[in-house]
Amino acid sequence: MRDAVQWVRSLIFVGQMYLAMAVLAVFFTPWMLVDRRGAFAGVHTYCRWVRWSASWMVGLKTEVRGEVPSGEVLVASKHQSFLDIIMLVSVLPRPKFIMKRELMFAPILGQYALRIGCVPVDRGKRAQAIQKMVADVASGAQRPGQLIIYPQGTRTAPGSDLPYKVGSAVLYRELGQPCVPAATNVGVFWPRKGIMRKPGVAVVEFLPPIPPGLTPQEFSERLRSVVEERSDALMLEAGFDAPAARARAKG
Template sequence: MNYALQWLRSLIFVGQMYLMMVIMGLLFTPWMIIDRRGAYAGIHTYCRWVRWTASWMVGLKSEIRGTVPSGELIIASKHQSFFDIIMIVSVVPRPKFIMKHTLKWAPILGAYAARIGCVAVNRGKRGEAVRKMVADVASGRQRPGQLIIYPQGTRVAPGVERPYKVGTGVLYTELNQTCVPAATNVGVFWPRTGIYRKPGLAVVEFLEPVEPGMETGAFMAHLEDVVETASDKLMAEAGFDVKPKA
């Protein structure tokens, strides 16, 4: 009975979440077209709405730990579900992403993504994304902000191991920017797929920044170590049985 009730609450929450994405997207569109600040305002408002409604509709509280990054830098985050994106974007001032090329044509979403400086790239061509990002920064075309990337390339469920892709290290080296690692436990409560949302405390933790200058291989080893260690700690805190790494 409790599971059925929580599933129903989750269904209502998910439904209103996507409905509000459309409503808020349309409401902020005129401001977004006139001024880029309107795009950021719309995105921040929506993400904070999702966090707030999750807290009372399904009992999923959320917390940001560590120093919120600002300025022109890279955020390399563990990615477990849509909610870690929501949480990060709700607090960083100028978020931007490397995104799937198909999203470029998505109604409303594509317009906002273009306005905040996201880089669209064909699936499987992350090397192209890296080259484009580096070229745009060098030429001054790329808008300043916090570039959010996922070193494992996709959402990874708690307890599942997946390699870190070297593209993150190449970006760190070529852009010569500070990288802020980020850990999370959101997948314990908000799965990669499905409707059900568990109550609890979802956390995104910004870790110690990595300043420019590390060799690519050493940087990747360090990044994986700190993100995985911190994420395992957060998941254990949330009650997930973290298995020792093989």
């Protein structure tokens, strides 16, 4: 019975979350079209609304730990669900992503993405996107901000063991910027798919920066080590033993 009630609460929460996205997108559009600050105001307001409404609608509180980066950095984050995106964007002053080119043509939302500095890429052409970004940064054309990247390339369920792809190491080497790793346990409460949202405390934690200058291999090994170790600790704090789950999956 308790799970059924929580599922209904979750359904109502998810519905209002997407309604709020539409309402706030339209509300901030006039400002967004004339001033880039309007785009950031819109996305920050929405993300903070989701965090606030989750706390009382489904009992899911959110906490951001560590020093929030504000300069020109890469943010390499563990990615478990939509919630870690919401939490990162809610606190980073100038967040941006590498996004699929098709999203450029999404009504209103595509314009927001472009205004905050997201980089559209064709499917399978991330190498060209990286080359263009490096050239833009060198020429001063790329808008400053915090570029959020997901080293595993997709959402990962708690306890899963997916490899870290080469793209984050290439960006780190080519851009020559510090990289701020970020760990999380949000997948314990907000899954990749489905309606159910569980009560608890979801955490995203910014970890000490990795300075530029490491080789791609050194960077990848260090990034994976700190992100996975800290994410495991945060998941254990939330009551989920990730190493044990991985051991069971391996048989």
